[in-house]
Amino acid sequence: MEARRMRAADLFAKGVAQAEIGRELEVSHQTVSDWHEKWVAGGKAALKRTGQPGRPAKVGASDLAKVERALEKGPKANGFATDLWTLARVAEVIERVTGVKYHPGHVWRVLRQMGWSRQRPARRAIERDDEAIEQWVNQRWPKVKKLQSQGCVDRLPRRERGSASSPR
Numbered sequence: 001m002e003a004r005r006m007r008a009a010d011l012f013a014k015g016v017a018q019a020e021i022g023r024e025l026e027v028s029h030q031t032v033s034d035w036h037e038k039w040v041a042g043g044k045a046a047l048k049r050t051g052q053p054g055r056p057a058k059v060g061a062s063d064l065a066k067v068e069r070a071l072e073k074g075p076k077a078n079g080f081a082t083d084l085w086t087l088a089r090v091a092e093v094i095e096r097v098t099g100v101k102y103h104p105g106h107v108w109r110v111l112r113q114m115g116w117s118r119q120r121p122a123r124r125a126i127e128r129d130d131e132a133i134e135q136w137v138n139q140r141w142p143k144v145k146k147l148q149s150q151g152c153v154d155r156l157p158r159r160e161r162g163s164a165s166s167p168r
Contacts, residue, residue, distance in 0.1 A: 005047035008035050059110065063098040068114050070097050 022032040038046040087104040
């Protein structure tokens with residue numbers, strides 16, 4: 001954002017209209033107006049960043065390192081029944097380690113700050129038979145596809161079309 005503000009300051013100095021600056025920098029008219037007001041009062045220096053944006057972090061770097069070590073041990077080592085992390089579980093670990101309570105909906109920010117990303121387990125049926133699937137795809141599917149292209153699929157009994165429901 002600071003680069004945008006510096007670009008805006010250069011455009012203000014050239015006399016470019018605020019509406020045009022907003023379109024070029026893809027910011028709202030109100031934002032450009034606020035920047036212009038600061039620029040008039042203090043020049044380009046008034047548009048420089050004055051510190052960290054937003055609220056200060058609740059959990060410091062040393063506490064985050066402790067949380068990360070706890071998370072790396074896994075959910076079961078942290079007292080959970082299954083080996084799956086959820087935001088609620090991570091929030092519980094953060095509170096246990098640091099004493100800081102986070103709403104589960106905001107835990108992802110902490111995880112992202114630590115460099116973690118969202119992972120989803122592969123959902124596969126225990127009964128899955130990859131060999132049977134491969135056989136169906138290689139042998140049965142070409143026949144069904146051929147019938148479909150010929151317009152014959154509607155003439156197959158429902159059971160043959162793969163529908164689980166009974167015929168009406």
